[in-house]
Structures are given as structure tokens and as C-alpha cells.
Amino acid sequence: MTQTRKTNQVRKVALAYSGGLDTSVILKWLQDTYGCEVVTFTADIGQGEELDHVRPKAQQLGVKEIFIDDLREEFARDFVFPMFRANAVYEGEYLLGTSIARPLIAKRLVEIARSTGCDAISHGATGKGNDQVRFELGAYALWPGVKVIAPWREWDLNSRESLLAYAAKHEIPIAKKPGGGSPYSMDANALHISYEGGGLEDPWWSPDDSIWRWTKNPEDAPNEAEEITISFERGDAIAINGEAGTPFQILDRLNALGGKHGIGRLDMVENRYVGMKSRGCYETPGGSILLKAHRAIESLCLDREQAHLKDELMPKYASLIYNGYWWSPERRMLQALIDDSQIRVNGDVRLKLYKGAIYNLGRRSKDSLFDASLSTFEDDRGAYNQKDAEGFIRLNGLRLRTGATRDAR
Numbered sequence: 001m002t003q004t005r006k007t008n009q010v011r012k013v014a015l016a017y018s019g020g021l022d023t024s025v026i027l028k029w030l031q032d033t034y035g036c037e038v039v040t041f042t043a044d045i046g047q048g049e050e051l052d053h054v055r056p057k058a059q060q061l062g063v064k065e066i067f068i069d070d071l072r073e074e075f076a077r078d079f080v081f082p083m084f085r086a087n088a089v090y091e092g093e094y095l096l097g098t099s100i101a102r103p104l105i106a107k108r109l110v111e112i113a114r115s116t117g118c119d120a121i122s123h124g125a126t127g128k129g130n131d132q133v134r135f136e137l138g139a140y141a142l143w144p145g146v147k148v149i150a151p152w153r154e155w156d157l158n159s160r161e162s163l164l165a166y167a168a169k170h171e172i173p174i175a176k177k178p179g180g181g182s183p184y185s186m187d188a189n190a191l192h193i194s195y196e197g198g199g200l201e202d203p204w205w206s207p208d209d210s211i212w213r214w215t216k217n218p219e220d221a222p223n224e225a226e227e228i229t230i231s232f233e234r235g236d237a238i239a240i241n242g243e244a245g246t247p248f249q250i251l252d253r254l255n256a257l258g259g260k261h262g263i264g265r266l267d268m269v270e271n272r273y274v275g276m277k278s279r280g281c282y283e284t285p286g287g288s289i290l291l292k293a294h295r296a297i298e299s300l301c302l303d304r305e306q307a308h309l310k311d312e313l314m315p316k317y318a319s320l321i322y323n324g325y326w327w328s329p330e331r332r333m334l335q336a337l338i339d340d341s342q343i344r345v346n347g348d349v350r351l352k353l354y355k356g357a358i359y360n361l362g363r364r365s366k367d368s369l370f371d372a373s374l375s376t377f378e379d380d381r382g383a384y385n386q387k388d389a390e391g392f393i394r395l396n397g398l399r400l401r402t403g404a405t406r407d408a409r
Contacts, residue, residue: 302345
């Protein structure tokens with residue numbers, strides 16, 4: 001298993017490295033199995049964890065080229081916000097927090113691999129999950145000839161116990177979390193935090209409240225509602241309560257507001273791209289608020305057929321992101337259409353946050369298509385001729401009357 005492979009094809013590998021158990025073992029395994037030099041890349045995408053431990057751990061394992069990149073703004077600006085212009089939701093519930101981070105990590109990993117003269121890239125995603133697909137499809141789209149090394153598909157270290165034994169044998173430093181750490185597999189970034197594994201593998205079992213890290217239990221959230229106003233420009237949130245911010249700053253502030261009021265919890269069973277069902281819990285407080293607000297401002301500014309076409313295309317767009325096709329031509333094509341629809345999505349949305357719920361209180365826009373003189377129940381002063389509806393209905397009912405007449409014969 002750890003015997004050096006006889007190959008001249010892999011001299012240097014760029015590894016997506018978190019500094020945790022899996023990727024620390026992978027780093028050593030790559031060195032031993034392939035006899036290669038390893039370059040590490042760690043992305044700060046707003047996971048809220050200190051990354052100070054990453055560099056000394058990599059250095060202790062003999063790594064000379066270590067990249068720790070702050071990608072928080074790029075993540076929010078170029079990935080999260082474009083996705084929210086589409087109102088993307090997978091299988092009716094999931095706001096794609098893990099999915100949308102993978103194409104950015106793949107992009108930067110490829111850039112580092114090419115700039116440092118690597119022959120291959122490597123990642124710590126398992127052979128059962130979606131992330132292996134997302135990382136590798138992104139890499140192939142950006143570097144068609146890249147070699148990918150996925151240790152979980154090659155080695156026989158198939159449990160946490162075997163990884164710990166390998167780490168102990170090779171004196172790989174593994175930091176132990178206070179209290180033994182979380183019993184779940186967790187993934188966090190500026191958009192969400194996810195939990196899988198442990199007791200969640202029984203879909204009937206319900207975790208206690210200790211699982212949640214970002215959000216208050218709605219029952220314990222403040223007894224007083226909080227009103228906020230989110231301002232939009234071309235479909236993107238640009239300010240909260242009149243205070244402008246960058247995309248990451250906006251998302252970070254919405255996370256704090258949503259977490260305070262117990263907003264954004266989700267427990268679902270989803271269909272993985274690789275074919276199995278998976279149960280997971282998610283916290284997406286800021287994203288939940290952002291989605292509600294964006295749909296509210298769109299309700300004023302989008303033409304009916306624009307809005308309906310977007311809603312028809314959204315499940316396809318969401319599936320492309322979930323399945324790892326962010327860099328595909330079809331996603332880019334859909335993005336161009338979506339972005340064009342957002343040109344006049346400008347204005348303000350007023351919301352109330354209260355014990356896990358988000359309520360629309362009002363919306364306004366200089367680009368509004370709402371015309372009170374047309375929709376009013378009061379005297380419309382001739383703005384709309386109600387008699388016109390008779391011919392409209394009769395024409396639209398023609399096929400129904402024709403079919404009913406046939407059936408009656």
C-alpha cells in the first residue's frame with residue numbers, strides 16, 4: 001500500500017489540503033506511494049476556522065510550497081451571488097452551500113498546480129460522495145490533460161480508525177478537538193455549514209440541539225422581531241439598512257442576523273449524483289434571507305414570462321451546480337440568460353426576522369412593473385377595460401369547449 005510506485009509520470013502534486021486527519025494522511029501517502037513532491041493549497045472561503053495550524057503542519061511533513069489563500073470575496077462575488085440571481089435550490093430545499101464552493105477550489109488548485117510545475121492534483125473527497133465529481137469535473141474543464149489522484153479510490157484506508165493508525169505509525173501530527181470534536185462530518189464556508197454521518201445515517205433519528213453551530217434554536221431566539229432592509233442592484237444585494245458592503249460582508253452580516261433569529265436550519269434526504277441517497281443537516285442563515293429578499297424584489301421588476309421562464313430553468317441550473325458542472329458550457333449559457341434578466345432588478349426589500357421565519361413587509365423599485373392603476377379594486381378611471389377579458393377568456397377556452405363538445409358526442 002505504501003510502497004513507492006514505479007512511475008515517471010508524477011513528480012509533483014498539488015493537494016487541496018485542510019490540515020485535518022484525511023488530507024494530512026493523504027499528504028504523507030502521496031509522498032510514500034508516488035515518491036513525489038507535494039504542494040499544498042488551503043482555501044479560506046469563510047469557514048470561520050483559524051488556519052494558523054496549516055502551514056507548520058505542512059512544513060513538518062516536508063512541504064516547501066504552501067499556499068493559503070483568502071478567497072472569501074471571490075467566493076461570494078463570483079460564485080454565491082451569481083447562483084442567487086438564479087434563485088437556485090436543489091430538490092426544493094438545499095441552497096447548494098457545499099456544491100458552490102467546489103468549482104472555486106478546483107479553479108485555484110489548478111492554477112497553483114500549473115504555476116508550480118505540478119504533474120497532477122489530488123483531493124480528499126471520498127469515492128462515495130459528490131465532491132470527487134465536482135472537483136474533478138472542474139479540473140478537467142480548466143486543464144483538460146490534468147492527472148487526478150484520488151486516494152480514497154486507491155488505498156485501503158477505509159475507516160477513521162485506519163487513518164488514525166496510519167497517522168500514528170508515520171508520526172503525522174493530528175490535532176484533537178476539545179471534547180473529542182463533532183461526531184459528524186462537517187463542511188463550512190461563508191454560505192453554510194453541513195453535517196453528515198454519525199447518527200444522521202438513520203433518517204428516522206433526530207439529533208439534539210447541540211448539532212447546530214450557527215443558529216439559535218428558534219424557540220430560544222429573541223421574542224422581539226427585527227426588521228431589516230436589503231438593497232439590490234442588478235440582482236445583487238449591495239446594502240443592509242442603508243449600509244453598503246462587499247458581497248462577502250453582506251453575506252457575513254446576514255449570517256449573523258439569521259443565526260440570531262434561528263433562521264436557515266434544514267434536515268433533508270437528498271439524491272447524490274453518484275446514485276445513493278444521503279441524509280444531512282444544513283445551516284444557511286444568510287442565504288435563506290437573501291433568497292427570500294431576492295424573490296421579493298424580482299416580483300416587482302421581472303416581466304411575468306421572464307419570471308416564469310427563470311423558475312422553469314432553475315431546477316436545471318441547480319442540478320448543474322449540485323452535480324459539478326459549474327464550468328460547463330450549458331451553465332455558462334444559462335448564467336448569461338439569468339444575468340440579462342437581472343439588469344432591472346433594483347430596489348429595496350423590507351423583511352421581518354422572527355423565531356426561524358422570514359416575512360416580507362414591503363418592496364420598492366424605480367424599475368417596478370407594478371401599476372396600481374391597473375390592479376386596483378377601486379375606480380381605475382379607464383386604465384383597464386374589463387370587457388376585454390371576455391374575448392381573452394373565450395379564445396383561451398376555445399380548445400376546452402371543442403374537447404368537451406367532442407366528448408359529449
